[in-house]
Amino acid sequence: MAPEYVGKTSFFGSNTPLPLESGYAIVLGFGAFFSVLTTVLVYLDKYANNTEHTSEFFNTAGRSVKTGLTASVIVSQWTWAATLLQSSNVAWNYGVSGPFWYASGATIQVLLFGILAIEVKRRARTAHTVCEMVLARWGKPAHLTFLFFALLANIIVTSMLLLGGAATVNALTGVNTDLASFLIPWGVILYTAAGGLKATFMASYLHTAIIFLVLVVCVYTVYVKEFSSDLIYTGLQTVSGYTTAQCEALYSANGTTFFEAGKYSCGPVPENEGGSYLTMLSGGGLKFGIINIVGNFGTVFVDQSYWQSAIAAKPTSAHKGYLLGGLVWFTIPFALATSLGLSAVALQLPISSAEAGSGLVPPAVATHLFGSFGSVMMAVMLFMAITSTGSAEGIAVSSLVTYDIYKTYINPQCTGKQALTISKVVVVIFGLAMGALGVALNYMGLNLGWVYQFMGNAIGSAVVPLWNLLMWKDANAIGAVVAAWGGMVLALATWLIVCAAEFGEITVDNLGTLNPNLAGNIVALASSALIHAGFSLMWPQNYDFESMGKIEMLEADMSGLDEKDYTDQFLDEAKRWITKWGWGFTVLMVVIWPLLSLPAGVFSKDYFAFWVFISIAWSFVATFVIIVLPIQESMEAITGVCYFIVGKKAPAKAPAPAEPEAKADEQAI
Secondary structure, eight states: OOGGGTTOSSSSTTOOSSOHHHHHIIIIIHHHHHHHHHHHHHHHHHHHTTOOOOHHHHHHGGGOBOHHHHHHHHHHHHOOHHHHHHHHHHHHHHTTHHHHHHHHHHHHHHHHHHHHHHHHHHHOTTOSSHHHHHHHHHOHHHHHHHHHHHHHHHHHHHHHHHHHHHHHHHHHHOOOHHHHHHHHHHHHHHHHHHHHHHHHHHHHHHHHHHHHHHHHHHHHIIIIIIOOHHHHHHHHHHHHTOOHHHHHHHSEETTEEOOOTTTSSOSOOTTBGGGOSSBSOBHHHHHHHHHHHHHHHHHHHTOHHHHHHHHHBOHHHHHHHHHHHHHHHHHHHHHHIIIIIHHHHHTTOOOOHHHHHTTOHHHHHHHHHHTHHHHHHHHHHHHHHHHHHHHHHHHHHHHIIIIIIIIIIIOTTOOHHHHHHHHHHHHHHHHHHHHHHHHHHHHTTOOHHHHHHHHHHHHGGGHHHHHHHHHOTTOOHHHHHHHHHHHHHHHHHHHHHHHHHHHSSOOHHHHTSHHHHHHHHHHHHHHHHHHHHHHHHHSOOOOOSTGGGGOOOSSOOOTTOOGGGGOHHHHHHHHHHHHHHHHHHHHIIIIIHHHHHGGGOBOOHHHHHHHHHHHHHHHHHHHHHHHHHHHHHTHHHHHHHHHHHTTOOOOOOOOOOOOOHHHHHHHHO
């Protein structure tokens, strides 16, 4: 432990590394800057490239988004405050297994969603929301059921954004937590309401680029510039070898210790091989991994923002965008937590369990390494994550309210203009409600880690019915409704029962522990799968998917709906491709990789060095791909905007040479 931390009971305490004014500058200044920038970009694209802004465009981005931008948007949507903060918390708790299970356990859902993305293009190309598909296939009872679960998913994701964001802004700058919860959404509201899904996608690209640049700076600084894998290895081994007496001596002031087991990352890790931080043989890490996998199936498959990205993508880009996005996203929690999370333990920074639970491990390490600049870096990185995901959630909620409440139950004859107005109003209202939600959860005493582990109990039961919606023609409506509600009730009951059995009493803190959430999460997913399968096998629907393909559009905006992009031959080939690679990488990440690391037991110095090398290499390659590819793919549109700015017209694109008729016939065969 460094001399300046001796006698400190927590890292941040009552002192903030940045002045109060900087907190307001980051929250309000960056919000205003990105609002103006993205709004200007959207309108430059409108006038330079003749993009028509209809209600369809507002909610679908013209259904023509390419692979690189689709991947960038997926990365941005999936990079929550929790991705940056909670991942390092599990590294602080469980060692190397924490970052791995966080990353792999939340990557596979995105990879597998690529299969659904292709089926959306095949079955419901004119849809705006997943609930419209439910209504077309299963009717109003199921529609209302999954509308509830979709909105609940949006609320849970938004609450985690604000809990993590407000706590970090407060720790770094002293801005009141409740006030930060209200101020953070403002920047999101402005550009989302002005430009819709396209503005959200443009902002997401900029946010993702900044997040990856900060990521590589942190990884490079920890393992190359300041320390090395050998130094971090030695520090982790030393810490796990400390006795209780040594930890009490380390965490003491004026001869009196304030050390308590579990309050600081000092001493051996319970349920880890040899008590070491350097092993995948971790009971706590594995339990967290299972919770992570189940919970995140809920927050991908039940979250309208992912369906919206699938709807917005070009058919040729949808499946590739999700696969690339998942593989690129993997490196954020894996590399960031392997560097910042593990170095927090190795350096024995006085981070308390309360600070770690609130997501303050990365800000603490960055502040230690870079001083005030590190605090600014973390605050900016976090703000990027919050605003990009927040805008995606705002558009998702506005689409659900517009198409699944207003158009379905209030004004079935609504026009495109009315739908556009409702969409913009809902974005503003939801943005303001986000602040109230953050304050409410804060007063309930719930932190980021608590909500993260709980989420699967609430929405995990809706996952399997939504998969079956597009993938199984015999899945019936009654089974879907009973599975969703029944699975949720069984999960919450299991959660409470296991908590009471383990601790003898039910408290907020006890409900946030691993075992009750592990049991509840598993029951949510498994019970709903069994219920829906049982009902559907007894009373198969034998659905032909015809009604799903007739979902009504409010305007004759046929952009992104060219028939040649939707041929059965292409869609079958795309499905085979994403099924092969999606399931292949899923098995690799949650089965093969962990199994291969088990014989290593407690990692040797060389094994850990190789582990770190993988995280560094993956982060640099991912950064290059996710920044360069969207620019390369959008060069034509960028060129058009540049010509427009200087008052010239972009040169007309040369027509593609016509293929010989014989060659076309040969390809058809």
